[in-house]
Amino acid sequence: MEKKEESFHWADLVAEKVIRERGKKAKYVCAAGITPSGTVHIGNFREIITVDLVCRALKNKKKKVRFIYSWDDYDRFRKVPANMPKQDVLQKFLGKPTVDTPDTFGCHKSYAEHLEKEAEEYLPAVGIFPEFLYQSRKYMACEYADMIKHAMNRREIAIEILNKYREEPLPKSWYPLSVFCEKCGTDNTNVLDYDGEYTVSYECDCGFSDKVDFRKKGIAKLVWRLDWPMRWAYEKVDFEPGGKEHSTPGGSRTTAQEIVEQVFGEKAPVYQMYDYIIVKGQGGKMSSSLGNVITLKDCLEVYEPEIVRYLFAGTRPNTEFAVSFDLDVIKIYEDYDKTERIYFDEELVENKKKYLKELRTYELSQVSEVPDKMPLQVPFRHLTNLVQIHEGDIKNVIEGYKTFIKTDFDRKRVETRAKCAWNWVSKYAPEDMKFKVHEKVSEVIKKELNDDQKKAIRILAEKLKKNKYDEGSLFEEFYSICQGLKMDNKVFFKGVYLALIGKERGPKLAGFILTIGVNKVLKLLEEV
Numbered sequence: 001m002e003k004k005e006e007s008f009h010w011a012d013l014v015a016e017k018v019i020r021e022r023g024k025k026a027k028y029v030c031a032a033g034i035t036p037s038g039t040v041h042i043g044n045f046r047e048i049i050t051v052d053l054v055c056r057a058l059k060n061k062k063k064k065v066r067f068i069y070s071w072d073d074y075d076r077f078r079k080v081p082a083n084m085p086k087q088d089v090l091q092k093f094l095g096k097p098t099v100d101t102p103d104t105f106g107c108h109k110s111y112a113e114h115l116e117k118e119a120e121e122y123l124p125a126v127g128i129f130p131e132f133l134y135q136s137r138k139y140m141a142c143e144y145a146d147m148i149k150h151a152m153n154r155r156e157i158a159i160e161i162l163n164k165y166r167e168e169p170l171p172k173s174w175y176p177l178s179v180f181c182e183k184c185g186t187d188n189t190n191v192l193d194y195d196g197e198y199t200v201s202y203e204c205d206c207g208f209s210d211k212v213d214f215r216k217k218g219i220a221k222l223v224w225r226l227d228w229p230m231r232w233a234y235e236k237v238d239f240e241p242g243g244k245e246h247s248t249p250g251g252s253r254t255t256a257q258e259i260v261e262q263v264f265g266e267k268a269p270v271y272q273m274y275d276y277i278i279v280k281g282q283g284g285k286m287s288s289s290l291g292n293v294i295t296l297k298d299c300l301e302v303y304e305p306e307i308v309r310y311l312f313a314g315t316r317p318n319t320e321f322a323v324s325f326d327l328d329v330i331k332i333y334e335d336y337d338k339t340e341r342i343y344f345d346e347e348l349v350e351n352k353k354k355y356l357k358e359l360r361t362y363e364l365s366q367v368s369e370v371p372d373k374m375p376l377q378v379p380f381r382h383l384t385n386l387v388q389i390h391e392g393d394i395k396n397v398i399e400g401y402k403t404f405i406k407t408d409f410d411r412k413r414v415e416t417r418a419k420c421a422w423n424w425v426s427k428y429a430p431e432d433m434k435f436k437v438h439e440k441v442s443e444v445i446k447k448e449l450n451d452d453q454k455k456a457i458r459i460l461a462e463k464l465k466k467n468k469y470d471e472g473s474l475f476e477e478f479y480s481i482c483q484g485l486k487m488d489n490k491v492f493f494k495g496v497y498l499a500l501i502g503k504e505r506g507p508k509l510a511g512f513i514l515t516i517g518v519n520k521v522l523k524l525l526e527e528v
Contacts, residue, residue, distance in 0.1 A: 008353055009360035010316050014239070015057035018270045022238045028063055030055050031232075031240040031269070032130070033070030036098055036112045038081035038288025040119035042323055043277040045296050049312045050241045050274050052128045053364055068235060069130035073099040073112035074139045074221055076178075076187050081288055095186030099136035112136070122296045126305045127367035140218035145198060147230050147264075148214055151176055151222055152194055154263045158226060161258045165250035175200070176226045180219045183208035187221075225252060229260035232269055241272040241317065274317035280324040294323060301423040302329055304416045307336050310365040314339075325428045333380035333417075336365070344374040376401070376410040382515075383421035385507045388435055389516055392426075394418045435501040437516055441527040445498050453495030454528050456481055460496065461525040464518050474510040499528050 018028060032051045034044055048069065055065045077098045080090040086104035090111070093101040101111035108114040120132065138144060151158065155176055163169040175191040181204035188205040200220065203209035214220040222230055232240070246253045257268040279286065279294050286293045299308050302325060311332070315321050324332070341347035342355065343362040349355040363370055378401065390396040397418045398411065405411050425434060438445075449457070459481050469477065482492050497506045500521065506512060513521050 007360045008357050009057075009313075009364065011053040011057040011313070011364060012060075012360065014054050014270070014272055015061060015063075018054070018058065018239050019061065019063065021270055022267075025238070026064065027066055028058055028238045029066045029068065029236055030058070031068045031070065031235065031237045033068075033072055033133075035072040035075040036115035036119075037075070037078060038115070039083060039293045039295060040115060041286045041288060041293035041295055042299055043286045043293075044119075044288075046274050046277055046312065046317070047241055047243065048123070048128060048130070049126070049309065050272060050317050051130075051239070053313055054239055054272075056364060067130045068133055068237075070133045070135055070231065071112065071116050072135050072227075073097065073110075073116065074136040075224075077101045077111070083293070095188050097136060097180060097185075097187075099134075100185060119296070122300060125300060125367075126296070126308050139221050142215050142218045144222070144230065144234065145215040147234055148177065148220060148222060149198055151226050151230060151263060152200075153196065157262050158259055161255055161262065162225060165255060176223050178221050178223055179212060180221070181206060181208055182210060182212075182217075182219065225255050226259060226263070228252065229256040229264060229268075232256070232260050233264035233266040236266075237269040239270045239272075241274050244273060244275050247273040272317055275320040278320065278322045280322040280326060280328065299323065302420050302428065303332070304413070304420055305367045306365050307332060309367065310336050310339070310361065313364040314361045325424070327430065329424055329428070330381050330384075337377050337379070339365075340375070340377065343370075346374055371407075371409050375413060376404050376406065378414055378417055380417060380421060382511075383418055384425050384429065384433065385512065385515060387418055387422040388425060389437055391436070392422045394422070432503075432505060435503055435506055437501055437520070438499075438524055441499055441524055442502075445502055446528060448498060449495050449528060450491075452485060452487055453491060453498075456485055456487060456492050457495055457499055457525050457528045459485075461522055464513075464522055464525070469510075469514070471510045471514060474513065478509065496525075499524055 018030075022028065030051045032047045034040065034047070051067060051069075055067045058065045074097050076095055077090075077093050080087050080094070084090060084104060089104055090101065093111075098112040099110050103109065103111050103114040105114055108117060116132075116134075123129070152175065155174070156172070158176055159170050159172065159174060175194060177191050177200060178187040179189045179191060179200065179202040180187050181189050181202075184204060184206040186204070186206070189202045191200050191202050192209075193201040198215045199211055199213045201209070201211045212219060221227065231237070242253050245251070248254075253271065257271075260266050260268050277286070296308070303311070311321070311323070338347060339358050339362050342349055342358045349358060383397070386397050386400065387394070394415060398405075398414050401414050405414060460477075463477055463481070467477075478492065479489065481487075482489050493509055494504045496509060497503055500506070500512075500516070507515075
């Protein structure tokens with residue numbers, strides 16, 4: 001299905017801005033990146049998906065797009081995150097490149113590679129396929145030698161720009177270059193002299209000093225404030241967002257914009273600030289160094305991929321929001337399903353602007369193509385009951401929907417959503433939502449039931465034997481039994497729940513009984 005009306009979605013507005021400000025191009029370059037200094041969390045993911053959504057918007061406008069994602073793994077290892085193993089080992093590599101720091105998990109070539117692959121593994125699940133650039137490889141291959149030379153010969157301009165925003169000005173002898181010492185491997189070095197071409201002299205705190213030709217040895221790296229704009233110029237970047245911390249006046253975005261124009265002679269890419277993501281109940285932003293992080297993998301355990309995308313597509317990047325793992329999960333699934341019904345005209349929205357925004361949000365939430373017709377919707381709340389009735393057996397859950405499943409998309413949705421429901425129940429659901437259907441009614445439960453409850457349960461069993469019910473008629477039968485016995489409704493429900501699951505409350509009883517299956521329910525009720 002194709003919706004061709006005007007869009008009010010933020011990703012389309014950013015894409016239009018990119019085309020307007022960057023002019024007609026054969027291909028637009030959109031960029032993102034991060035230093036793999038700690039676990040890549042869902043807050044970092046916001047940058048990746050912000051770029052992905054803008055790339056999709058550009059492609060929808062029939063533009064060719066290159067989406068690059070830079071791993072800044074030639075940055076120094078500054079701090080050992082609290083959630084990393086073998087802290088004492090990692091401490092010894094502070095000041096060295098993250099790519100030269102060992103993987104203390106013992107499964108990858110380096111600390112950087114471990115974190116990179118950990119993040120890369122789950123991006124395809126949400127339909128994101130960037131071109132990964134590993135900055136350690138580029139610097140070590142001396143790919144940026146001419147750009148470094150260019151920056152070094154215009155360092156006075158860079159100094160002037162940076163000093164506008166510094167309390168303590170940089171000296172004229174300052175060089176925008178750090179060198180990783182060939183003896184100790186750290187960047188605890190000072191550049192002493194530069195020959196105007198490709199050679200610098202440096203000394204290290206360890207006592208070592210030498211000269212290096214950065215065309216031949218890739219141990220020299222531009223400092224962050226010049227490295228970022230240098231790569232904008234080198235890759236001809238047209239769009240790159242940045243976090244709130246980079247967006248303050250005089251911050252790295254401000255200086256990068258001035259440096260790329262005045263030092264490298266290129267125009268700064270179109271920019272979009274994105275705000276923090278918090279985890280509900282945790283408070284404050286996530287921090288890789290503190291280790292208090294939620295990852296994309298964690299989110300995919302309870303949210304199907306389209307809903308992960310929906311969380312971001314449906315929220316403007318400059319708005320802070322919380323990722324929830326509590327009862328809000330049920331509401332988020334319901335909101336997504338409502339958006340889907342709106343898209344397929346199964347639910348009406350009178351406000352045209354809101355309607356168009358819902359359509360576009362749904363399109364951008366899809367991992368691949370939009371389904372041709374309205375998919376099967378399986379309420380997440382109902383699935384939380386089903387997976388518990390079947391004790392996590394997803395095949396049995398799918399079997400229960402076989403008459404409703406019409407497409408591969410439907411089958412995959414039921415399977416994925418059921419797995420998410422089981423994970424949520426197992427890890428995050430409140431205790432009053434958890435249950436296990438009895439194999440048999442224990443003597444303890446029988447003693448807990450009073451005579452009136454036992455009598456009501458026996459009557460219910462007889463009714464279930466003789467009659468066929470739907471949810472509505474069975475619900476009415478409950479009240480008929482209570483009226484006949486002059487019994488309080490709450491006492492009746494408590495008794496049946498105790499017989500079935502050993503708890504005083506549970507899912508809506510009529511639907512619950514029908515979902516469990518009348519035969520299994522009868523077996524339990526007749527034991528009372």
